[in-house]
Amino acid sequence: MVKICGIGAGYVGGPTMAVIALKCPSIEVAVVDISESRISAWNSKKLPFYEPGLEEVVNQCRGKNLLFSSDVEKHVYEADIIFVSVNTPTKIKGIGAGKAADLTYWESAARMIADVSNSDKIVVEKSTVPVRTAEAIGKILSENSKSKGIKYQILSNPEFLSEGTAIQDLLNPDRVLIGGNQDPQGLDAIQKLKDIYAYWVPQDRIITTNLWSAELSKLADNAFLAQRISSINAMSALCEATGAEVSQVSLALGKNTKIGPKFLNASVGFGGSCFQKDIMNLVYICESNGLTQVGNYWKEVIKVNEYQKSRFVHRVVTSMFNTVSGKKIGILGFAFKKDTSDTRKSPAIDVCKGLLGDNACLSIYDPRVTEHQIEKELCMDGVECVNVVGDAYEATRDAHGLCILTEWDEFKTIDYQRVYQNMEKPAFVFDGRNILDVHKLREIGFIVYSIGNPLDQCLININIIN
Numbered sequence: 001m002v003k004i005c006g007i008g009a010g011y012v013g014g015p016t017m018a019v020i021a022l023k024c025p026s027i028e029v030a031v032v033d034i035s036e037s038r039i040s041a042w043n044s045k046k047l048p049f050y051e052p053g054l055e056e057v058v059n060q061c062r063g064k065n066l067l068f069s070s071d072v073e074k075h076v077y078e079a080d081i082i083f084v085s086v087n088t089p090t091k092i093k094g095i096g097a098g099k100a101a102d103l104t105y106w107e108s109a110a111r112m113i114a115d116v117s118n119s120d121k122i123v124v125e126k127s128t129v130p131v132r133t134a135e136a137i138g139k140i141l142s143e144n145s146k147s148k149g150i151k152y153q154i155l156s157n158p159e160f161l162s163e164g165t166a167i168q169d170l171l172n173p174d175r176v177l178i179g180g181n182q183d184p185q186g187l188d189a190i191q192k193l194k195d196i197y198a199y200w201v202p203q204d205r206i207i208t209t210n211l212w213s214a215e216l217s218k219l220a221d222n223a224f225l226a227q228r229i230s231s232i233n234a235m236s237a238l239c240e241a242t243g244a245e246v247s248q249v250s251l252a253l254g255k256n257t258k259i260g261p262k263f264l265n266a267s268v269g270f271g272g273s274c275f276q277k278d279i280m281n282l283v284y285i286c287e288s289n290g291l292t293q294v295g296n297y298w299k300e301v302i303k304v305n306e307y308q309k310s311r312f313v314h315r316v317v318t319s320m321f322n323t324v325s326g327k328k329i330g331i332l333g334f335a336f337k338k339d340t341s342d343t344r345k346s347p348a349i350d351v352c353k354g355l356l357g358d359n360a361c362l363s364i365y366d367p368r369v370t371e372h373q374i375e376k377e378l379c380m381d382g383v384e385c386v387n388v389v390g391d392a393y394e395a396t397r398d399a400h401g402l403c404i405l406t407e408w409d410e411f412k413t414i415d416y417q418r419v420y421q422n423m424e425k426p427a428f429v430f431d432g433r434n435i436l437d438v439h440k441l442r443e444i445g446f447i448v449y450s451i452g453n454p455l456d457q458c459l460i461n462i463n464i465i466n
């Protein structure tokens with residue numbers, strides 16, 4: 001029986017290994033992590049994060065061919081194939097701080113593999129890593145296992161799932177990418193990994209390449225996706241200035257088969273743990289290769305994203321007569337997108353901090369994010385003007401304005417008439433996700449700002465005064 005060990009039980013490692021276990025009943029899958037608390041959450045009824053469909057998959061396999069353990073060494077020792085899905089955050093200090101990927105966790109995982117292994121292994125890079133990481137990992141593994149005569153094959157098998165749709169993405173991927181050495185041993189390892197995915201992924205969706213193409217394709221993929229959002233967000237500012245409607249522009253663009261309809265939703269900005277980190281990593285790799293112009297091109301995607309968030313805060317403040325000081329503002333949504341409890345790099349963090357900087361009082365509601373998490377993200381030591389509440393009505397009661405910062409479906413079906421009645425007047429809505437019916441809200445009496453749409457007449461007047 002083939003044995004797999006997944007190192008790293010996070011947003012990628014957990015769901016990915018669970019789906020492999022589900023689809024390959026004859027393979028034993030052990031997911032290990034150095035975080036005891038994460039492992040005990042995986043072994044409990046309340047998984048460490050919210051992801052639609054994840055609980056069902058875990059419940060089907062856990063205790064059969066899927067186990068979660070903090071005994072990292074034991075399961076690495078026993079495995080034939082090791083998937084490494086540890087975090088690769090942006091370096092916060094030293095050379096390349098703010099750009100380069102911090103490979104500390106990866107390197108320590110590699111050294112541990114070398115220490116405990118006693119048989120040949122295939123080591124699969126699932127984490128997103130700088131191009132040519134496999135070379136460094138290969139050296140660490142082989143140099144540290146020389147005396148044992150163990151052979152390692154390193155494969156790059158980047159993960160393309162999105163949070164909120166992770167299980168669907170894993171069950172039905174657009175493609176699976178496997179990069180490996182193009183010699184007989186490398187090709188053999190590629191085939192072994194292909195055989196696992198072949199349990200449920202059609203052959204024509206499994207692409208094989210050399211190692212460096214696979215590693216670079218992952219960074220390029222995220223850069224292209226983020227670039228589309230920054231492109232449409234840049235257009236949204238121009239729409240507001242000209243009376244065009246960004247959703248109509250997106251529709252027109254998306255119907256062009258050369259462009260396609262996805263990832264053209266204007267928003268308050270993209271968030272999540274990967275887009276910014278991976279683009280900055282790409283920028284660093286470009287700069288390290290002397291390609292300053294190429295690096296600058298990708299850096300601009302991040303700059304537009306920062307601009308979009310600060311533009312939103314500016315709209316809120318100027319619309320509310322140039323001051324939000326002491327005013328209650330209801331914040332609906334804190335996660336970086338709907339259907340996840342993840343708040344990493346959520347645009348809500350910067351928007352809230354911006355409003356707090358102008359002395360607003362925030363009342364925050366998110367259906368899946370805990371109070372503790374929100375407080376942690378806002379570094380709330382000494383901040384008194386933030387309340388985390390249990391529903392949207394409470395968040396907006398007696399508020400001067402409300403901001404939609406995550407596109408949760410439940411925000412579309414709130415009784416906005418009731419919300420309006422309980423707010424101070426004039427009552428403002430700032431829709432940072434373009435999910436609300438602007439016309440209906442205006443009929444109720446709200447003054448509405450939504451990204452990339454013609455400005456409310458009242459806001460035009462206010463902006464003229466300002």
Ligand SMILES: NC(=O)C1=CN([C@@H]2O[C@H](COP(=O)(O)OP(=O)(O)OC[C@H]3O[C@@H](n4cnc5c(N)ncnc54)[C@H](O)[C@@H]3O)[C@@H](O)[C@H]2O)C=CC1
Nearest residue numbers: 008009010011012033034035086087088105109127128159
């Ligand atoms: N979150 C996402 O949607 C996606 C993330 N990725 C990439 O996957 C990688 C992991 O991302 P996430 O799952 O979001 O991170 P995460 O932070 O949720 O999980 C990483 C886990 O690895 C564990 N870990 C770190 N060092 C370890 C070691 N030496 N031994 C055992 N466990 C160790 C940590 O305790 C943590 O639980 C990153 O490179 C990321 O860029 C790729 C595609 C999607």
Ligand SMILES: O=C(O)[C@H]1O[C@H](OP(=O)(O)OP(=O)(O)OC[C@H]2O[C@@H](n3ccc(=O)[nH]c3=O)[C@H](O)[C@@H]2O)[C@H](O)[C@@H](O)[C@@H]1O
Nearest residue numbers: 159160161162163229263264265267270271272274336337
């Ligand atoms: O490497 C990764 O981590 C993953 O990063 C993204 O997935 P994820 O960050 O989970 O979520 P997305 O759906 O891409 O959303 C990212 C951000 O962009 C925003 N977004 C997305 C789409 C859009 O049209 N407009 C927009 O503002 C979302 O609200 C969210 O804040 C990619 O979509 C995945 O392919 C990739 O595997």
